Amino acid sequence: MKDFEKILENSEKIFTSFGNEAILMTKINLPKGTYDLLPEQSRMWQSLEQVIHKIFQEYCYGEIRTPLFEHTELFCRGIGETTDIVEKEMFTFSDRGNRSITLRPEGTASVVRAYLEHNLAGAGGVSKLYYLGPMFRCEAPQAGRFRQFSQFGAEVLGSASPRVDAEIISLAVNFYQRLGINDLDVNLNSIGCSACRPLYRERLVEYLHPLAEKMCGNCQRRLERNPLRLLDCKSPICREITAQVPLITETLCDECGNHFIELRQLLDAIGIKYRINPKLVRGFDYYTKTVFEVLAGDLGAQNALCGGGRYDGLVEECGGKPTPGIGFAAGMERLIMVLETRNILPQTKLKPDLYLAVLGQKAAVAIFPEIIALREAGWIVETDLLNRSLKAQMKAADKIGAPLVGVIGEEELEQKQVVFRQMCTGVQETIGLQEIGTYLEKHSRIG
Numbered sequence: 027m028k029d030f031e032k033i034l035e036n037s038e039k040i041f042t043s044f045g046n047e048a049i050l051m052t053k054i055n056l057p058k059g060t061y062d063l064l065p066e067q068s069r070m071w072q073s074l075e076q077v078i079h080k081i082f083q084e085y086c087y088g089e090i091r092t093p094l095f096e097h098t099e100l101f102c103r104g105i106g107e108t109t110d111i112v113e114k115e116m117f118t119f120s121d122r123g124n125r126s127i128t129l130r131p132e133g134t135a136s137v138v139r140a141y142l143e144h145n146l147a148g149a150g151g152v153s154k155l156y157y158l159g160p161m162f163r164c165e166a167p168q169a170g171r172f173r174q175f176s177q178f179g180a181e182v183l184g185s186a187s188p189r190v191d192a193e194i195i196s197l198a199v200n201f202y203q204r205l206g207i208n209d210l211d212v213n214l215n216s217i218g219c220s221a222c223r224p225l226y227r228e229r230l231v232e233y234l235h236p237l238a239e240k241m242c243g244n245c246q247r248r249l250e251r252n253p254l255r256l257l258d259c260k261s262p263i264c265r266e267i268t269a270q271v272p273l274i275t276e277t278l279c280d281e282c283g284n285h286f287i288e289l290r291q292l293l294d295a296i297g298i299k300y301r302i303n304p305k306l307v308r309g310f311d312y313y314t315k316t317v318f319e320v321l322a323g324d325l326g327a328q329n330a331l332c333g334g335g336r337y338d339g340l341v342e343e344c345g346g347k348p349t350p351g352i353g354f355a356a357g358m359e360r361l362i363m364v365l366e367t368r369n370i371l372p373q374t375k376l377k378p379d380l381y382l383a384v385l386g387q388k389a390a391v392a393i394f395p396e397i398i399a400l401r402e403a404g405w406i407v408e409t410d411l412l413n414r415s416l417k418a419q420m421k422a423a424d425k426i427g428a429p430l431v432g433v434i435g436e437e438e439l440e441q442k443q444v445v446f447r448q449m450c451t452g453v454q455e456t457i458g459l460q461e462i463g464t465y466l467e468k469h470s471r472i473g
């Protein structure tokens with residue numbers, strides 16, 4: 027009964043009559059935090075994906091496609107047991123062999139796993155990889171936050187140079203600028219390394235401990251397990267508590283300090299504007315040194331378009347030799363939200379070249395091979411599949427924006443002809459069946 031109630035919760039009730047009985051049918055709805063992309067939206071996604079593939083190619087990154095699920099252990103080790111993602115946001119289940127499997131909540135750990143599995147380090151030099159695809163986090167859905175969402179991102183393994191940090195940040199910023207989003211708020215910080223961070227952690231806990239009682243429950247727990255995350259808390263009272271905390275940038279070791287200075291010089295040299303935000307810590311345990319986020323004001327609470335950072339210990343954590351790494355990931359949905367609010371979404375309406383209106387079964391069958399041949403030749407051709415009247419077919423052609431309509435009925439078929447109509451001028455011409463291709467060459471895209 028419980029299960030049935032649950033089904034109803036996610037469904038709409040529909041009564042259907044079956045013989046003399048009315049039985050309850052349920053229409054199943056989308057799971058919470060997911061969405062469908064309908065054809066027009068998919069075309070717009072495809073066009074953005076092309077921009078993504080292009081920019082990564084220009085920066086010499088190779089695409090990597092990893093599975094949508096991995097052994098749970100990978101994320102526990104990679105992302106960190108005390109992070110929000112691992113503690114409460116992963117979609118984890120046992121497979122039929124009783125192995126614990128998790129839908130990937132992010133791409134970095136998987137890329138590092140694949141880097142080790144395929145010995146990409148052995149290829150020599152630096153591995154520059156990018157990805158694009160769905161991620162899964164069981165978060166409370168809200169504007170800009172989904173349970174299945176899409177990220178594109180990059181990971182560079184094998185170089186500790188701040189030039190890679192600058193390359194990654196400039197790639198992200200340039201990508202948004204290409205799409206017309208120029209007023210970006212780039213937040214930058216260094217969270218140190220295993221040598222200097224424990225010192226900061228100690229100072230931070232010392233400062234915050236006497237204030238623990240006033241903190242939100244979440245932060246009271248974080249204080250023991252992951253005190254840096256307190257700096258990220260959105261609760262007003264915790265913000266007040268952390269307003270005057272000691273800053274990590276004051277306790278960086280020489281190596282981390284110099285890395286940060288060099289990175290800033292590089293960003294200055296390429297004219298990227300950024301803001302040092304010493305409280306930016308990000309929600310993953312793997313980060314070392316550089317962390318950054320690119321924010322857009324119009325996104326509301328979920329204002330990060332993308333985020334990333336350096337993770338010089340992650341490869342080792344996943345069982346490899348010490349190898350520096352850095353990367354970032356960006357949300358597709360948030361990108362689209364910003365483009366939509368600013369009315370700068372790429373225009374991607376399907377533009378057919380021709381609508382072939384067919385009248386009668388005989389003409390429909392006879393013209394069928396010609397329609398396929400035209401499509402094979404690269405023309406975008408639509409036709410009627412419902413045996414509708416000429417008026418209805420003309421209406422359909424107009425609705426999809428076909429600039430040309432060809433009409434073929436039994437009479438035209440007998441004379442091996444098609445009547446063509448240019449939709450914007452109303453001009454009509456009769457041409458031979460064999461000449462459709464030539465006619466299209468001459469008149470296409472006039473609409």
Ligand code: HAM
Nearest residue numbers: 132171172175330331332333334335353354355356357
């Ligand atoms: P992240 O900050 O968790 O970082 O995610 C990156 C971006 O993905 C966010 O800035 C946001 O645009 C989008 N995003 C995250 N969660 C959601 C959600 N629930 N719904 C919609 N969009 C979301 C990472 O994932 C790291 N792996 C980035 C990285 C790569 N660091 C180094 N390499």
